[in-house]
Amino acid sequence: MKRFINIILLIFSVFISCGKLEPKAPLDEDILDGPVEGLSDEQRAMFLKGDIAFNNDVFTKETGLGPLFVSTSCGSCHAGDGKGHPFTTLTRFGQINEQGNLFLHAGGPQLQNRAIPSHQPETIPAAATFSKFTPPANTGLGFLDAVSDADILAMADPNDGDGDGISGVTNWVSLKNYITLREGSIDNAGKYIGRFGKKGAAYNLLQQTAGAYNQDMGIVSTYEPYDTYSGEEIDPEVSNQTVQHVVFYLKTLKAPVPRNTGDANTIAGKGLFTQINCNKCHVAELKTSASSIAALSYQTFAPYTDLLLHDMGNALDDGYTEGSAKTYEWKTPPLWGLGLAKISQGGSYYLLHDGRARSIEEAILLHGGEGAHARDKYKALSKEEKQQLIIFLESL
Amino acid sequence: MRKIFFVLLCLLIAKTTTAQIDNTLFRRKPLDSTGMLLNMDAVYNRPFLSVGKLPVALGGYVEANYQHLGTDGITEGHQFQMRRFTLFVASSISRKIKFLSEIEFEDGTKEINIEFAALDIEFHPLFNVRGGVIMNPIGAFNQNHDGPKWEFVDRPVSATQMLPATWSNVGFGIYGKQFQKDWVLAYEAYLTNGFNDKIIDNSEGKTFLPAAKENRERFEESFNGVPLVTAKGAIRHKRIAEVGLSYMGGVYNKFQDDGLELDKRRRVDVFAVDVNSTLPRLRTFINAEWAWVYVDVPATYTQQYASRQRGGFADIVQPLYTGNIFGFNKSVINAAFRFEYVDYNVGRFNETGDNISDHYYAIVPAISWRPSPQTVLRFNYRYSWKSDLLGNPLSKTAGIQVGFSSYF
Numbered sequence: 001m002k003r004f005i006n007i008i009l010l011i012f013s014v015f016i017s018c019g020k021l022e023p024k025a026p027l028d029e030d031i032l033d034g035p036v037e038g039l040s041d042e043q044r045a046m047f048l049k050g051d052i053a054f055n056n057d058v059f060t061k062e063t064g065l066g067p068l069f070v071s072t073s074c075g076s077c078h079a080g081d082g083k084g085h086p087f088t089t090l091t092r093f094g095q096i097n098e099q100g101n102l103f104l105h106a107g108g109p110q111l112q113n114r115a116i117p118s119h120q121p122e123t124i125p126a127a128a129t130f131s132k133f134t135p136p137a138n139t140g141l142g143f144l145d146a147v148s149d150a151d152i153l154a155m156a157d158p159n160d161g162d163g164d165g166i167s168g169v170t171n172w173v174s175l176k177n178y179i180t181l182r183e184g185s186i187d188n189a190g191k192y193i194g195r196f197g198k199k200g201a202a203y204n205l206l207q208q209t210a211g212a213y214n215q216d217m218g219i220v221s222t223y224e225p226y227d228t229y230s231g232e233e234i235d236p237e238v239s240n241q242t243v244q245h246v247v248f249y250l251k252t253l254k255a256p257v258p259r260n261t262g263d264a265n266t267i268a269g270k271g272l273f274t275q276i277n278c279n280k281c282h283v284a285e286l287k288t289s290a291s292s293i294a295a296l297s298y299q300t301f302a303p304y305t306d307l308l309l310h311d312m313g314n315a316l317d318d319g320y321t322e323g324s325a326k327t328y329e330w331k332t333p334p335l336w337g338l339g340l341a342k343i344s345q346g347g348s349y350y351l352l353h354d355g356r357a358r359s360i361e362e363a364i365l366l367h368g369g370e371g372a373h374a375r376d377k378y379k380a381l382s383k384e385e386k387q388q389l390i391i392f393l394e395s396l
Numbered sequence: 397m398r399k400i401f402f403v404l405l406c407l408l409i410a411k412t413t414t415a416q417i418d419n420t421l422f423r424r425k426p427l428d429s430t431g432m433l434l435n436m437d438a439v440y441n442r443p444f445l446s447v448g449k450l451p452v453a454l455g456g457y458v459e460a461n462y463q464h465l466g467t468d469g470i471t472e473g474h475q476f477q478m479r480r481f482t483l484f485v486a487s488s489i490s491r492k493i494k495f496l497s498e499i500e501f502e503d504g505t506k507e508i509n510i511e512f513a514a515l516d517i518e519f520h521p522l523f524n525v526r527g528g529v530i531m532n533p534i535g536a537f538n539q540n541h542d543g544p545k546w547e548f549v550d551r552p553v554s555a556t557q558m559l560p561a562t563w564s565n566v567g568f569g570i571y572g573k574q575f576q577k578d579w580v581l582a583y584e585a586y587l588t589n590g591f592n593d594k595i596i597d598n599s600e601g602k603t604f605l606p607a608a609k610e611n612r613e614r615f616e617e618s619f620n621g622v623p624l625v626t627a628k629g630a631i632r633h634k635r636i637a638e639v640g641l642s643y644m645g646g647v648y649n650k651f652q653d654d655g656l657e658l659d660k661r662r663r664v665d666v667f668a669v670d671v672n673s674t675l676p677r678l679r680t681f682i683n684a685e686w687a688w689v690y691v692d693v694p695a696t697y698t699q700q701y702a703s704r705q706r707g708g709f710a711d712i713v714q715p716l717y718t719g720n721i722f723g724f725n726k727s728v729i730n731a732a733f734r735f736e737y738v739d740y741n742v743g744r745f746n747e748t749g750d751n752i753s754d755h756y757y758a759i760v761p762a763i764s765w766r767p768s769p770q771t772v773l774r775f776n777y778r779y780s781w782k783s784d785l786l787g788n789p790l791s792k793t794a795g796i797q798v799g800f801s802s803y804f
Contacts, residue, residue, distance in 0.1 A: 019464070019466065019471065021777065021794060022464075022465065022469075022471060022793075022794045022795050023466060023468055023469065023792035023794050024468075025468055025469020025470065026468060026469070057599075058598075058600065058601035060597045060598060060599060061593075061597050062597075063599075069698075071698070072601055072698060076700065076785070079784055079785075079786055079788055080788060085745075085747075085748075085786050086747035086748050087699065087745050087747050087748070087785070087786065089747070114696060114697060114698045115694075115696050116597070116697065117596075117649060117659055117662070117694045117697060118658050118659040119696075120696060343788055343789050344788055345788075346750065346753070346787045347787055348750075
């Protein structure tokens with residue numbers, strides 16, 4: 001009887017303690033995925049659907065992959081919703097000015113460098129210039145999407161009116177026919193402000209998502225109905241509902257949570273960041289306007305970007321561009337989540353638009369053009385100050 | 397009224413039938429204890445039940461468990477699972493011709509598979525012919541996979557997620573054995589239908605040999621008309637160990653269709669080594685298997701699909717107590733430990749030259765109670781680590797699994 005009772009007690013204690021034998025969740029500040037706070041139950045359910053479509057759906061020949069493609073799923077380019085790796089870096093080619101892409105007939109603008117068996121992938125035409133784009137982090141995109149055009153324009157200084165050597169211009173882009181204008185969009189001769197992508201050539205996350213399905217995975221939707229291989233309009237391979245779920249997921253991914261904010265070096269680094277004028281382009285705080293998602297409406301957030309294009313100098317001029325941007329202009333990348341880049345890039349940094357910078361310092365030193373002034377100021381800092389600045393950047 | 401009459405009649409028949417059962421008529425075929433059996437003998441070394449002098453014997457096993465696992469702080473909660481319910485039917489058609497079939501219901505009725513349905517014709521100990529649905533003898537686990545033989549709730553990951561256990565196909569082959577005092581040597585060689593291009597085009601997003609099982613037509617027709625060759629050689633010394641070396645290979649893609657050439661012939665080749673031994677004094681049982689997979693993946697495809705994989709497992713089972721527990725006179729309590737590892741993608745990124753990660757490893761300490769040799773109750777604690785392709789921080793999964801498995 002005693003033995004029997006002991007066994008019952010053992011079974012009971014196993015049931016009670018089983019959760020304690022399992023790995024703990026990482027701290028919220030140490031990961032990039034997860035929804036913004038304040039979503040309703042219905043919105044969380046939609047977030048989950050988008051999460052599954054983004055991270056779990058792997059396309060195959062049967063489900064429409066390719067025939068030409070770069071990657072087989074959204075998640076394989078954005079591991080843990082973070083920055084990507086050279087393995088899935090995109091190559092775009094064929095446009096040298098705002099007149100448009102000269103190589104659309106040859107597969108432009110995006111190179112599909114992989115192909116399903118028995119097909120041949122694309123190659124870059126000999127005469128075409130190209131640029132490589134490392135996949136960006138997905139976090140906090142909904143906040144960036146909800147910044148008003150007026151706020152973005154207010155940060156622009158095309159003629160450098162304040163004489164600080166930094167201009168900042170918007171990329172005016174033509175809209176795809178499936179785009180619905182967000183409230184407050186500013187019309188400039190039928191063109192609108194782009195704010196997503198390395199060159200800021202995508203108007204919103206629907207364009208970014210439908211484009212990625214089509215150009216990255218060879219998946220046709222009603223939004224982007226043309227097969228990248230044949231150029232023909234074919235039946236959709238992903239439903240509108242799934243695309244919209246992914247868009248919702250991207251909109252409602254939380255913003256990265258800063259770490260070690262009370263650390264003395266972080267605080268000192270933050271001061272240096274402003275002192276050497278990094279904040280002129282990497283604007284610390286932005287505000288959202290009204291959003292259909294209440295949790296994103298009228299929020300102040302800290303992305304460290306102005307969403308504008310800046311001349312980054314000859315070293316970063318690949319001779320390729322999109323929209324109205326010049327080949328030497330790049331949209332200021334948000335710095336939030338920079339310290340977590342390594343956990344999605346396989347333990348190493350691959351920074352700047354094409355991953356050429358293998359450290360934060362290298363990325364700073366590669367700044368030219370409008371960034372040259374801040375770069376030179378960085379060079380003039382003491383070793384300790386440089387370290388403090390990098391500690392601050394890694395805390396974002 | 398007619399319905400009531402019908403129900404009563406059924407009940408009467410059922411009662412009469414029950415009354416006719418005489419347990420003395422059932423004979424349970426004892427398990428072999430000569431110590432000369434090999435993994436290849438596993439399909440017939442099962443506790444079949446035969447009735448009187450009927451040439452047909454029946455058997456089967458069942459596996460069910462409870463588990464509570466969590467991954468990086470997220471858990472699916474309490475899970476009760478009916479993993480498998482398997483039925484065997486064996487028949488001695490004549491002294492030298494026999495037939496065995498194994499039908500498995502996995503996860504309830506989510507999957508129903510004919511795992512084995514083969515006719516054996518014995519010509520000579522060194523030359524026997526087997527044909528039908530056979531289990532390709534790659535490694536040891538694929539042939540020797542019955543739940544009651546293992547102290548662990550989960551099957552080895554290398555055997556089920558890298559190798560495609562349980563992997564059976566239609567085909568024919570030969571096998572034989574040679575006994576020499578305490579030694580036994582054996583071979584098997586089969587030609588069967590084989591893999592298909594799902595192994596590098598699947599929703600797992602990695603080279604995944606088990607994806608070939610999705611092709612249900614493999615029992616009806618070959619995917620590409622080229623047979624899969626499987627061959628195994630094994631040697632055992634009664635008091636030392638059994639060592640097996642096996643190979644399985646063939647063309648996996650549809651290189652031509654309707655007379656038109658579509659692609660070059662692309663091969664998949666698998667090599668495996670398996671070892672098992674029982675240490676004489678301690679009666680410690682050691683069982684290990686390691687396999688290498690080579691797949692000809694087109695260079696213009698994606699490195700997400702590996703051209704090389706490797707992995708295996710090692711089990712150690714130590715009997716701690718033998719005796720009477722709750723009236724089960726031949727109870728055995730075992731402590732067991734499993735280590736398993738799979739590298740799903742052996743290679744380096746073309747873009748960076750860095751190692752492609754995508755690996756998995758786990759440790760499983762376990763306690764098992766065998767109230768009889770045919771039944772095992774298992775308590776496992778599993779802790780596993782999994783990396784993505786890029787080698788980002790490992791995802792950790794752990795938790796307890798409690799279950800049973802028994803022949804019947």
